[in-house]
Amino acid sequence: MNWEQLLSLRRQGDTHKRLRKEQDETRLGFEVDYDRIIFSAAFRSLQDKTQVIPLSKTDFVHTRLTHSLEVSVVGRSLGRIAGKKILEKHPYLKEVHGYHFNDFGAIVAAAALAHDIGNPPFGHSGEKAIGEYFKTGNGQQYRSKLTEKEYQDIIDFEGNANGLKLLTETREGVQGGLRLSFATLGAFMKYPKESLPKKPTAHIADKKFGFFQTERHFFEEVAKELGLNQTRQGKETSFSRHPLTYLVEAADDICYTIIDFEDGINLGLIPEDFALEYLIKLVKDTINTKKYNEMVYMEDRLSYLRALAISTLISDVIDVFVENEEAILDGTFGVSLLDKSKYKAQISDIIQLSVEKVYQSQEVIEKEIAGYRIISDILDVYTSALVKKIEGQASNYDSLVVKTLPAFYQRTEDLSIYQILLNTCCYVASLSDGAAVHIHNKIMGRQL
Template sequence: MNWEQLLSLKRFGDTNKRIRKEQDETRLGFEVDYDRVIFSSEFRSLQDKTQVIPLSETDFVHTRLTHSLEVSVVGRSLGRKAGLKILEKHPHLQNIHGYQANDFGAIVASAALAHDIGNPPFGHSGEKAIGEFFKTGEGQQFKSQLTAKEYQDLCDFEGNANGFKIATQSRVGREGGLRLSYATLGAFMKYPKESLPKRPTTHIADKKYGFFQGDKNAFVDVANELGLIKRGTKDSISFSRHPLAFLVEAADDICYTIIDFEDGINLGLIQEEYALEYLINLVRDTINTEKYHQLNNTQDRISYLRALAINTLINEAVDIFIKNEEAILNDEFKTALLDKSKYEAQINDIIKISVEKVYQSQEVIDKEISGYEVLRTLLGVYTKAVNNKNIDSLSNYDKLILKGLPNNIIRDDDSLYSRLLNVCHYISLLSDSKAILTYKKIRGVSF
């Protein structure tokens, strides 16, 4: 892979090549990507979607929106720092093509801002709830009518693939979805493969999948434009990662490691003495002990250590990225950046206590159970209604249900796979509160 292709400013529908030197510096193409994500309705709904603690009623806890904004800020720093070093190694990118360090920052920030845009209500348990509906629930009935890959898309419903759908899916008046630059789409694509074969290698890019069967052509178009390396066989589509996807992933890893931990402390799920010990172990080389001892409350101490920890891991991730740049460009680097960190033990200690005290807390478990019931009910009612319409067998109840769905969910010309995926996609766009309200209406408990 080469950076000239990887930094493509092309957007869906372009007929002429976009040249970096011809860009308006007051509103650069990659910065437009950021604007388009942040003003999208899909991004806005993240303000009421679970990050760690589902349906939390406290002000301390992050939503998907605040998490995404923080990941974007970290991603911008990662991109800019890496961009400076890349331009030093490849001066022609700046001297001939006009690329700047801030271009890298804008690409990573935009992709990081969008990284959770496809996540359904109730966090990762929402993805699992949709998958279970098709794997072990009512949705099993459709298996024989779908291809293996179509069925796998549904059984392992994936927020990353759903995010790519949001970013690229055309509809009337919105051709090309958000029309992001291909460079940003490439950085967004952490798992550049289809749902089968499932985890064919131990490569980090094969951990999950990144696009639905219905979005295959758009995905391949982006991958080919960027010059991503083909990794699949004639029966499967798989490409190398865009190098900047490693930085997007690192930004997410840094934020959920440190900030989810901070949420656990603020909620009282993790004791302060544990928290301070674990964070100090991570920032021991940079902490100003005199300043630290002047802080006289938990929140200020945690905030200070959190800022140091994030900065430490940003610098560490950039160093690892630059040291392995050639291997990354040749698709020979097969792990997340922080898996190679000298702070790996400290990071794992923090994640372990977060899993035990936060992710597996009774509050999380209880509310994830509620999320399963909500999504199972919505999927059952909606899939039945759209399929009954397709065979002209609508009940009066089905007709009422369909009146609450957008027209693009219930088109007569759709295949079974498209109908099912459209229902999942529609439900995925609901906020936690909207999903609960809809569930209550269906159950007749909102009167």
């Protein structure tokens, strides 16, 4: 892979190449990507989607929205620093093509901003709830009507694939969704493969999948424009990761490791004493102990430690990225950047503590159970009504149910069973936690 192709400014539907030297420096194309994402309805819905605690009533616990904004900030820093080093190593990118280090920051920031845009309500349990409805619930009845890959798409419903669908899906009068640059879409695609074969190798790019069958052809168009290495051909489609995807992933890993840990302390699920104990190796070279000891309030002490820890991990990630640039470009770097971090042991300890004290806390488990039931019930009502509509067997109740859907999701003309089921999954995934609860109350007759 080469950087000139990887930094493509092309957008869906373009007939001419977009040259970096012809860009308006006051509103660069990669910055337009960021703007389009942040003004989208899908991004706004993240303000009421779970990051750690479903349906949290406290105002300091992170949502998907605040998490995404923080990941984009860290991603921008990673991209800029990496970009500076890349341009030093490959000066032709600036001298011939006009790229600047800020371009790398803008690409990573935009992709990082969108990294959770396709995630369902109720956190990762929401993904599992959608999949299990079709794998073990009433949705099993549709198995015989789907191909193997179509069925795999929905039983392993994946927020990353849904994110690509949201960002690129054509609607009547709106060609190509948000029409983001191919460079940003490439950096966004953590798992550049389809749902089958499932985890064919231990390479991190094969861990999950990144597109549904409905986006397969456009995904291949983006991958080929960017010059991503094709790793499987024929009936199985997969490519190497875009190098900047590693920085997007690292920004996410840094934020959820440190900030979910901070949330756990703020919630009282983890004792504050653990903060310094677990972060000391990350902050020992930069902490001002006098300043730290003068802080009266726990929130201030935690914020200070968090800032230092994130700064340390940013520097460490850049070192790993630069040292492994060649392997990343040829597609042979098979782990995350933090897996090669010199702080890997400390990161693992922090994540393990968060799992035990936060992710598996009674409050989280109870709300995830409720989320499973809510998602299953909503899927049951809407998939049944839509499938009966396409088969000409809809009752008056089914027709009324369909009318409660947004217009885009009501349509069944010229759609296959797979497309209708997938669209319904994507509709449920688009709901915020609060909206899912509200709709569930309505369809269960608890609220008029």
